[in-house]
Amino acid sequence: MRHAIHNPPGEAGCSGCEQQPRCLAGRFDEARREQLVSRLRTGIRCLPRYPLFHAGDRFRYLYIVQSGSFKSWRLERNGDQQVLGFHLPGDVLGIDGIRNGTHTSAAQALQSSRVCALSLARNPESLDGLSWFNAGLLKAMSRASSQDQEHLVIMGRRQATQRLAMFLRRLRRQYRRLGWPDDELTLTMSRADLASFLGLVLETVSRLFSQLHESQVLEVRRRRVTVLDPERLRQLSEAEAVSG
Amino acid sequence: MRHAIHNPPGEAGCSGCEQQPRCLAGRFDEARREQLVSRLRTGIRCLPRYPLFHAGDRFRYLYIVQSGSFKSWRLERNGDQQVLGFHLPGDVLGIDGIRNGTHTSAAQALQSSRVCALSLARNPESLDGLSWFNAGLLKAMSRASSQDQEHLVIMGRRQATQRLAMFLRRLRRQYRRLGWPDDELTLTMSRADLASFLGLVLETVSRLFSQLHESQVLEVRRRRVTVLDPERLRQLSEAEAVSG
DNA sequence: CGATTTCTTTGACCGAGGTCAATTCAAGGG
DNA sequence: CCCTTGAATTGACCTCGGTCAAAGAAATCG
Known part of the structure; x- marks a missing residue:
């Protein structure tokens, strides 16, 4: 059971x-x-x-x-x-x-x-x-408090692409710290969970993955994500914030 | 100095x-x-x-x-x-x-x-x-961790009105806990700070205050906010979340 | 006290992303 | 092995809230 x-x-x-x-x-x-x-x-x-x-x-x-x-x-x-x-x-x-x-x-x-x-x-x-x-x-x-703060920073930035890029880079850092491969990420959460975490709807997350796949930044096969262009991912995560 | x-x-x-x-x-x-x-x-x-x-x-x-x-x-x-x-x-x-x-x-x-x-x-x-x-x-x-989590919940809900309503209710609770009057709130932060906290832009926050004033939920005089209709404020804060 | 700065409000415009809906894909159970 | 179920993708549409701009109200300072 x-x-x-x-x-x-x-x-x-x-x-x-x-x-x-x-x-x-x-x-x-x-x-x-x-x-x-x-x-x-x-x-x-x-x-x-x-x-x-x-x-x-x-x-x-x-x-x-x-x-x-x-x-x-x-x-x-x-x-x-x-x-x-x-x-x-x-x-x-x-x-x-x-x-x-x-x-x-x-x-x-x-x-x-x-x-x-x-x-x-x-x-x-x-x-x-x-x-x-x-x-x-x-x-x-x-x-734990620092991690929550990082999360808050992600939620504060409005651009959806930027949120996902920040999340992926953060995940890479965590994987690296654990001695795991950080180019081939295996996501353990559903699109819905990820969307909730990022303050988006799951359709948006799905579209973003497709987009980043399309533009050669990632290779996405469902929950298997390969980072093809880390530099571009960094740029996306650091893009000028919405003026807020 | x-x-x-x-x-x-x-x-x-x-x-x-x-x-x-x-x-x-x-x-x-x-x-x-x-x-x-x-x-x-x-x-x-x-x-x-x-x-x-x-x-x-x-x-x-x-x-x-x-x-x-x-x-x-x-x-x-x-x-x-x-x-x-x-x-x-x-x-x-x-x-x-x-x-x-x-x-x-x-x-x-x-x-x-x-x-x-x-x-x-x-x-x-x-x-x-x-x-x-x-x-x-x-x-x-x-x-402190619980408070960060409450903040994350606010940031997760998309509707701007709901965010502000949640924030104001949370503030009321905190004021009450301190033995302060919780109907006449004196905000100590600027619109810009509040907007950043809520993941919005300051214009939106300003408009929201005007709206809530207009609809008799609040009395707003710059940073002096009086809660006129706590029940309505509760409803606004608990409105159905964006499906996300 | 007038001048400058900072904070706040308001308006017009528009685009990112949410909504609704249909389709495809993968996995597990009988 | 097929069928059911849940996860993920994709499309068409439209709204909420962000952008840009300007003006008004307080606060600060010389």
Whole structure:
């Protein structure tokens, strides 16, 4: 059945995890990491569409993406959903729940993925003595905040082409950071999700891809996107902003 | 001269500060707060336009707004600025600098204001034993993240009227939370700043205000806005989203 | 206090992108 | 293997909001 979480058969915590260099909890030596063991569940498998949490859920865990990808969104009163972000390995999910113990956004897997769950719900004060961890957490949250700000900048620029170009360049940067090939991008989100994320309608996104294909900037085969002309993509992303 | 910081004449730390119930550092008893004293400079006065930090500045302090208001923004390569947020008493500024020690956004006062500066730059690990404070900091950052998400939702909806309506309702909520009158709103930002924040051009914002005035929803006299018909404002903010 | 600057409003025009609708393509299930 | 279903593409049309321009209202300064 879909939508199920399977416990890992015999994964042994963080040892061997590829994401260690990027991970909030992995940046530290084994001894330190063991201090977290009682709070950390590693390698939880999520099938596509598996929801980590919904808006309104009680805050229980902070999730660290280990592999795969996720999307997060807010649901409006009128049933309309606004995609807030796409999340790759190393990203932390669920931050919005810390504030008052309730999630205000939702998150689900876009493909088969793994996450680690970090229990923070009860007495976060007991992180005392784990200040090394706290510092890491602060940085992770600061990073999440920066990403939101980048997103806001994209949403502020009006030209649709520019938005998509900015998004693709940002994605390339993220892929590169993860050591993945950054010329052959495999999008894990639908046109609808991407459109929502960019503040456009899906038809527009589709047309833009066709256009950029036509003009030899990209090679687009559905969700397989190859960047043919990175320089032109840069120009498009930096085009003079609408005067706003 | 403008743009100057004046040290407070004789303010004695947090005692007597109106923002205590909302403040990150103020929620705790005097004894605890004294633990922070070496890291905390309270009641720093900022004249209008005084910049707390610029993009690229080395991260030194986290700022807590005590009175007045601020705006934060990112400057793009082409000189265009995207307003990221407006900040009222109790808000924390400078979070984006924690990540790697450099600010990626800028912030400045919109009016005569006061902030408290909290030194976090060097060895944040030394916050050990201040876990009560760390927990507060986490919540403050979570709150900032929620606000960014609300902003993203506004930017995602296309209809300009809806954006402004959502913004005004959000502002009302914030004013109420601060114990200020929420029917007579005094905007502290220019039309241009508000337009950038909402992803519109200033002419559009100006026209929207005129329209809402015309239709008896608001009374607008430049930056003095009175909400005449809150119910209608709610309807406008919740109107069916563009299908996107 | 008059002069200059800055902020805001208003009008006329028009194009980017949203709307509606139909078609094509790919994948998964019985 | 075909059929169903959902995702993506493409086209025709039209509106919302951006552009350009000018004038009025406040604020600032010498």
